[in-house]
Amino acid sequence: MFVDAYDQLMEHGYAVIPNALDIACCQRALASIEAFKRKHQAMVAPNADEFGHLYRVVNLHLALDSLADAFVESHAALAVADRYFGRSAALYTTLYYERGSEQSLHRDTPYFCTKPSDHYLGMWLALDDVDEGNGPLRVVPGSHQLPPIDVEALARELFPNQESIPKISDKGFAGYQAEVQRLSDAHGLSAREVHVRRGDVILWHPSMFHGGMPHLTKNRPRRSLVMHITPMGVPVYQLDVFFQPSKPVPDRASWRYYRHRDRKIAKFDQIDFGHQYVMPVRRLRWP
Numbered sequence: 001m002f003v004d005a006y007d008q009l010m011e012h013g014y015a016v017i018p019n020a021l022d023i024a025c026c027q028r029a030l031a032s033i034e035a036f037k038r039k040h041q042a043m044v045a046p047n048a049d050e051f052g053h054l055y056r057v058v059n060l061h062l063a064l065d066s067l068a069d070a071f072v073e074s075h076a077a078l079a080v081a082d083r084y085f086g087r088s089a090a091l092y093t094t095l096y097y098e099r100g101s102e103q104s105l106h107r108d109t110p111y112f113c114t115k116p117s118d119h120y121l122g123m124w125l126a127l128d129d130v131d132e133g134n135g136p137l138r139v140v141p142g143s144h145q146l147p148p149i150d151v152e153a154l155a156r157e158l159f160p161n162q163e164s165i166p167k168i169s170d171k172g173f174a175g176y177q178a179e180v181q182r183l184s185d186a187h188g189l190s191a192r193e194v195h196v197r198r199g200d201v202i203l204w205h206p207s208m209f210h211g212g213m214p215h216l217t218k219n220r221p222r223r224s225l226v227m228h229i230t231p232m233g234v235p236v237y238q239l240d241v242f243f244q245p246s247k248p249v250p251d252r253a254s255w256r257y258y259r260h261r262d263r264k265i266a267k268f269d270q271i272d273f274g275h276q277y278v279m280p281v282r283r284l285r286w287p
């Protein structure tokens, strides 16, 4: 089964690994998130919608060990990732959602630009059943194999001053994704929804074009954890390096890792709520 999923990942750019995490582990994670939300009600409230559903909480696993457990216990998915990297997959960052991301189609590479390239996978864990009603992931099979884009030429069009390409830029990100869309259309590729059950994991290749469908039944949660994984020590850069592949940069990550059971997890000291505000991990783990 591992081999099948690996072949799917390489051929189609994504793979669904059914029952990658057992239901009891999903339920423990969900119970701990509910307890966390009750305990830190005032802190999470600005991020929640009218149904109390959170949106894009970055690195919640640093406060909740049950989410780190969900990473280390997704054995069948990690076996595929380890084979892809040729060494053990480590956890870099996560995004926790309780409603659909509704993100437009994109590749992650501009913000997950690794040295060496492609040493990154998206690992999306369903904590609820997800279908057309609650904002499933959509993917464009084969989009990881589109012809290469000349990012330096694109950068010359997008950024008048080549000396100061920013790390973060909506214009840069959108400009690149528009080019991927154009190529994808030219090659006759199209998107499909991926419906999954609680405990299933979707793995995607760094160059997979993917996004989130509209979340139609708003009161029904879509709890999911996106895990961004790399081998330990691989540095992850942003647009400034993505658009200037020959820029000299360190080949080791600047962050440290901690051990969680048999895996390594990158250590950061803040949790970000929807890119609106941040909280120190220390405060959210206390007492």
Ligand SMILES: O=C(O)CCC(=O)C(=O)O
Binding pocket: 095, 097, 100, 101, 102, 103, 108, 135, 136, 137, 210, 211, 212, 213, 224, 226
């Ligand atoms: O969860 C989703 O709907 C999409 C997530 C995604 O596109 C991402 O994390 O890059």
